[in-house]
Amino acid sequence: MASLTKKENSPYWFCCFTAPDGTRTKRSTKQTDKDKALLVCREYEKAASDAKKLVLTENQAKKVISDIKEKVLPRVEVVQKNIVERPPYTSPLLNSKIPTGPIEEKWNKHKFDLKLVNPANKRKYEVIVVGSGLAGASAAASLAELGYNVNCFCYQDSPRRAHSIAAQGGINAAKNYQNDGDSVYRLFYDTVKGGDYRSREANVYRLAQVSVNIIDQCAAQGVPFAREYGGLLANRSFGGAQVSRTFYARGQTGQQLLLGAYSALSRQIGLGKVKMHTRTELLDVVLVDGQAKGIVVRNMVTGEISRHSAHAVVLATGGYGNVFYLSTNAMGCNVTATHRAYKRGAAFANPCYTQIHPTCIPVSGDHQSKLTLMSESLRNDGRVWVPKSPSISEKIRNGELQPSNVPEAERDYYLERKYPSFGNLVPRDVASRNSKEVCDEGRGVVSSGLGVYLDFSDSINRMGEAAVRERYGNLFDMYEKITGSNAYQNPMTIYPAVHYTMGGLWVDYNLMSNVPGLFAIGEANFSDHGANRLGASALMQGLADGYFVLPYTIGEYLAESGWGDCPDIESSEFLDAEKAVRNRINKLLSIKGKRTPTSFHRELGKIMWENCGMSRNESGLKSAISKLSELREEFWGNLNVPGEKESLNQSLELAGRVSDFLEFGQLMCRDALQREESCGGHFREEHSTPEGEAKRDDENFAFVGAWEHKGDGNEPVLHKEALEYEEVKMTQRSYK
Amino acid sequence: MAITGVGLFGFIIAHLLGNLLVFAGPAALNEYAKKLHDLGPLLWVARLGLLGMVGLHIWSAIKLTAANKQAREVPYKSDVLPVDGHRRDDIAVKFAARTMIFSGLIIVAFAFYHLAHYTWKVPQINGIHDDFETYYVQADMVTSANFTEGEQGKNPVDVYRMVVTGFKVPWVTGFYVISVALLCIHLSHGLSAMLQTLGIKNKNTEKWVDKGAVIFATLLFLGYISIPLSIIFEFVKLK
Amino acid sequence: MGKLLNLKLRVWRQDNAEDSGRFEEYDAKGVDTDMSFLEMLDVVNEDLLEDGKEPIAFDSDCREGICGTCSMVINGTPHGGQKGTTACQLHMRQFSDGMTITIEPWRASAFPVQRDLVVNRSAFDRIQQSGGFISVRSGSVPDANATPVAKEDADLAMDAAQCIGCGACVAACKNASAMLFVAAKLSHLSLVPQGQPERERRALAMVQKMDEEGFGSCTVTGSCEAVCPKEISLDFIARMNREYGMALIRKGTV
Structure with a gap:
């Protein structure tokens, strides 16, 4: 009733x-x-x-x-x-x-309600974990500690190299060690608001709750967090947060947390509870009776294809930012695992939500292979500007004028002008969009025209070069290494770049996808960040999922499904999956066309960046969808992959990944087209205020959009999960 | 290596201090020599200990070198000079560090010769027609009551005369100087490496330790070569 | 856009672990000085592909100098010789027009070549698995502030913990010694109070494993420190020696 x-x-x-x-x-x-x-x-x-x-x-x-x-x-x-x-x-x-x-x-x-697996029975279960980043390594280690037998897979040559390692800034936790009024509720509130009201309240609240345990866990593992002289943990405020809740280890927090998780994983490998498969790439997920029961992988050194069965499969395979070709992701990051799962029936949620980070080093030429992020903290002391008139910008681009010779009156500090109260510290998406806008007006400053200044001369005049060096010395050094330019003398140039993807496999509160037995954790799922992720929250989510959520919730599924024998890898489901994988590889090798995998990837990236990047519109998205169909057709007709399949063949690896990106890119565009509003990282030009700010539509779009694959050649189907905000009142973000 | 190195280093200092008595005149040196000989069994303990240490030092050096070769079965193939003008092995490696095994081997050869020359007194090993077995302390050199004149075939030996005669030969002195030079180069790295291994050398003390090791090795070098050079240039001669 | 360089590359090519391998020469024309070294190789590889040849296999992933994947000896020096820089962060403006650049894989018995410039560094993982951890289970830990850590210790531990496990120390060492890598890990864990209970066990296990894996020993030449992209100090090796020595004595093995 x-x-x-x-x-x-x-x-x-x-x-x-x-x-x-x-x-x-x-x-x-x-x-x-x-x-x-x-x-x-x-x-x-x-x-x-x-x-x-x-x-x-x-x-x-x-x-x-x-x-x-x-x-x-x-x-x-x-x-x-x-x-x-x-x-x-x-x-x-x-x-x-x-x-x-x-x-x-x-x-x-919920923890109480979850079914438990008897300790003596845990060793009868096999679990596959794909990926060894923060989420994967912490999950594999924690599951093994509980007694499950774990097989862990990664494409890198060591689990320690997963791309979580590159996170710089820090990790949030509602410890309130600074006595500045932080609480679980406040972290929850900030995350929901930061996610532009497109995340699940209950998940976010849980994330904020377990954030506290993460710091304890990592400190106990020996992670050398920054300390105060009294020996207690130091914090800083990050990404515009009003409280200091970010824990950090110099500029290498991701590295230290990952090495902590890696050490826990190593311990379990040493104990024989985890079997690690390095340089091994997932190529398909195997379903038996509609449940995920195994995977097919390729050994990247020998080319050997093998089948692995388990009682449950956990995907911790990260995000899909490399669909843009240029991103801050590692070269190897790919969408294959989650895309294959999607093609096997798992719903893919919110693929259009991508985060563009405003402070990256601009592209220097066609040779560019990836982009490098400069810490967001630079915006605390740097001022963003471009010349007021495009003609001055052009002179700068041609090398006829030095930025220091541009008179103050000719400079447009556009963030300070448009957002007087937040100034240069507006959120990532706002800062990024504005950079694009001024560059589109022809006021960009690097040779490609895609760059704006981040100027420290005022800070250097105010506090002296030594003080600036103390705060940002390592970043300035890195900048000089890459660009060859000294940022103490000339302003830095920056431009936005793809950084993180909030979308991912749809999962329930137990982190299980709609395919029973298939779990997704970390960046690979969609759950906690909504349409926009707050700084220092990615590390938190990866570790929360791996250490403290999945180890509980997977028990429910395992207890229900029982520990009977793992499906036989000689069963028809496994053999069929392997056959499909082999066919695909043979096909890639047999095309013998003219174009390299990289050239397709680059073209794909260009289409995606132009039409499904920082700002999107209907006609662009539609044209991207049809362009991608054409490109895919060309790919399968004109690809050139030399070499053999039974050897270390990096072109083949890349070709496989690009083929999945080509399909996945279309899904992203579809999702962006479907979402007729602007929220967080998703900005639709049609849905903006007269001043060009994002306009959310809570009446019609407060839902998770999850796509179901309906077979190649058929349109995927959109499913919606309504988002209910019982705790936090939806408001429009304003940074004016 | 470090532990045996410490022991050998101790010997080298003691040996030098003893030998510098040559400047104090024949009596002092011979007295010192006799005292050493009078230790009897203790001297043999010291000798065996020293021998053991040399053995261990060499044995571990050989083992180490072999294991280290094993650690890179396929060597680097390129023979290009890196931009900074060093060979790849020597990115930071100084000459001394790179040549430890060679300097070590030459020093061993020299030590044998040196022992044959002065301890075993192999006749004519120095090329002069004079047998050290015949050098005994003469009456005019006796300075103290308990120091008696030597007899044929018995101690005390006239070490002073042996030393002076031996180093009168230019090539003996030459070989000696070269060997001592190598020894000190060996030590300049050995000392700093030893302190590094033991953790006494670190980023704070590095400058001092490295400088100290070089200064110390140079002092040892000067100390050791002062003896034969003084003899060759006749600052020290037979009375 | 930067200047353009024309370079000659001598690159080690080896089809698989069994192959004896050889140098092959390639021309790299019109190399932009703004490129990173690996981007220069990317361009060479694209050209090879277009000629229907197999590209040069080399390892790289994050390309921001933190994952430790890239591994090549450039003109005789691991990572190419720019101080504190990995190969992926080395840029072509460090080179001059007309140069011949020789590229070889890491060479150590414990790091067998798998193909071209790709080597197998799993020996490092096995050392880590033998004891490079603090044994805590997820969840069974005290509050993070319950154990204060002196700032100096935390900072020094962080200096050691920065190691990216790339293996350049092994590649540069004339003895292919892994001492700097092991010392960094041991020092990190023994400098924090959480690492004390297992301190001796860890030192014994990791050093023993290191020897088993066939790395050479330290003769204090300092080349590891010179090429380390994270500039990890040789001092940690001394710390490791002390750590190991104390462990031998305390555990009564000696």
């Missing part, structure tokens, strides 16, 4: 009803009037029970959803508008399994 409740900090009535999967669910009615709320609530329940009775196909689910709209429409005039514009009900494919109860209690309650 449906009932209404009210919460202290929300103006809306909440409806409690039984969801299609039988769980008691609470959902906001978005109504302040109790009677209207009751009407809406009854419809919720009816829809749920209808949905439950039907064995839902996706079309039927759609019908249920549209039925609700139709039924509600004629009956309640006043409610009508709200109902029509409410996001459609969550697809039955996407049961988020968010526990009931107050947000503070959800995780604890």
Whole structure:
């Protein structure tokens, strides 16, 4: 029976009803009037029970959803508008399994409710972990500590080299060691707000809760965090946060945390509980009876293809930023694992959410292979500007004028001008978009025209070169190494670059995808950052998933599915998957065309960056989708991969990755096209305020968009998971 | 290496201090020599200890070198000079460090000769027709009561005369000077490496330790060569 | 855009671990001085591909000098000789027009060549697995501030912990010794209070494993420190020697 409740900090009535999967669910009615709320609530329940009775196909689910709209429409005039514009009900494919109860209690309650695996039985289970970054290494180690047998795979030559290692800034945790008013709730609130209200409240709250344990864990592993003279941990404020909650180890926090997780993993490898497979790349996920039960991999040294079975498969394979060719990701980062999982039936959520970092070193030429990030902290003391007139910029680009000779009156400190209260410290997405804007106006300053100044001369005049050197010396050195220019004398040049991808495999509260037995953790899933990630939160999420969430939640699935024999790797499912993998490799090698994998990757990146990068519009996205089809066709007709499959063949590896990126890029564009609003890292030109700021549409787009693959050649299907904000009130971000 | 190195280093200092008595005249040197000989069994303990240490030092050096060769079975193939003008092995390696095994081997050869010359008194090894076995302390050199005149075939030997006669031969002195030079080069790295191995040398003390090792090795060198050179140039001669 | 250079490359080519290998010469024309060294190789590889030849296999991943994947001896010096710089961060403005550049893989018995410039450094992983950790289970730990760490110790531990495990120390050492790598890890863990309980066990296990893996020994030549892209100090080797010596005595092995 449906009932209404009210919460202290929300103006809306909440409806409690039984969801299609039988769980008691609470959902906001978005109504302040109790009677209207009751009407809406009854419809919720009816829809749920209808949905439950039907064995839902996706079309039927759609019908249920549209039925609700139709039924509600004629009956309640006043409610009508709200109902029509409410996001459609969550697809039955996407049961988020968010526990009931107050947000503070959800995780604890859930941990208690989760089924446990008897300690003596844990050793009967096999788990595959793909990836050895923060999430993968910490999960593999923690699972092995619990007693599970783990097989861990990575494409690098050592698990210590995963790209988590390159994170510089730090890791957030709600420790409140600085006594400045931080709390779990505040970190939760900041993360939801920072994610532009496109993340799941319950997940984010859990993330904030376990953040505290992460720091304890890492300190116990011997991670040399920065300390104060008293011996206690030091903190800094990061990414515009109002409190100092970021823990750090010089500019190498990611490295130190990863080495901590790697040491825990190494210990388990030494003990024989984890078997590590390095230089081994996942090429397919194997499903048996609709459940993920194994993978097919290629040994990158010998070219050997092998099948591995397990009771569950965990993907910790990172993000897909390299779809843009140029990004701050490592050369090897790829989408293959999650894309293959998607093609096997796992829903891919929010692929259009990508984070563009504003302070990277600009591209220097066509040879550029990757981009290098400069810490965001530089914006604390550097001032961003470009010349006011394009003609001056042109002179600078041609080398006829030095930036120091541009008079003050001719400089446009555009961030300070447009956002007087935040100035140069506006969030990443805002800073990035503005850089693009001024460069599009022809005011960019490096030879490519894609760069703006980050000028320290005022800071040097104010506090002296020595003070600047003390704060940023290593960054200035790195800048000089790469560009050959001395940033103490000339202003730095920076330009935005792809940095992180918030989208990923759709997962429920247990971090399991819609394919039973297939888990995704870290950057590979979509769950915690919404449409935009806060600085110093990526490390937090990776480790939270690996150390403190997955080891509990995987037990539920394993306990339910039992420890019976792992599926036989000689079974038809495995043999078919291997055959498909072999065919694909043979095909790549047999095309013998003219173009190199890199040239396709570069072209793909250009299409994506221009149409699905910092700002997107309908026509651009549509043209990108058709261009990508053409490019894919050319790829499969004109690719040139020399060498053999039974050897170390880096061209072959790259070709395989690029082929997946080509397919995946289209999915990103589709998702960006579907999301007719601007939120976080996703900016649609059609949906902006007259001043050009992002305009969110909470009425219609407060949902997770998860795509289901429907076979090659068919359009994928969008499923929606409605996002309910019970704790945090949605507001428009403003940095004016 | 370091531990045996410490022992050998101790011997080298003691040996020098003893030998510098040559400047104090024949009596002092011979008295010192006799005292050493009078130690009897203790002298043999010292000799065996020293021999053992030399043996261990060489044995570990050979073992180390072999193991180190094993650690790079396939050597670098390129023979280019890097930009900074060093061979690849010597990115920071000084001459001394690179040549430890060679300087060591030459020193061993010299030590044998030196022993044959003065301890075993092999006749005519120095090329002069004079047998050291016949050098005994003469009555006029006796200075103290318990120091008696030598007899044929018995101690005390006239070490002073032996030393002076021996180093009168230019090539003996030449070989000696070269060997001592090598020894001191060996030591200049050995000392600093030893202190590094033991952790006494670190970034704070590095400058001092390295300088100290070179100064010390140079002092040893000067001390040792002062004896034969003084003899050759007749600052020290037979009375 | 920077200046353009024309260079001659002599690159070690080896089809697999069994192959004896050889140098091959390539022309690198119109190399932009703004390129990184690896980007220069990328361009050469693209040209090779277009000629239907197999590109030069070399390791690289993050290309920002932190993952430790890139590994090549450039003109006789691991990582190319710019102080504190990995090969991926070395830029072509360090070279001059007309130069011949010789590129070889790391050479050490413990790092067998797998192909061209790619070597197998799993020996480092095995040393780490023998004891390079603090044994704590996820979750069973005290509050992070319950154990204060003197700032000086934390800073020194961080100096050691910066090691990226690239293996340049081994490549540069005339004895192919891994002492700097092992010393960095041991020093890091023995400098923090959390690492004390296992201190001796760790020192014995890691040093023993290092010897088993076939690395040479330290003769204090200092070339490891000179090429280390993270400029890790030789002093840590002394610390390791003390650590190992004390462990031998305390554990009664000597």
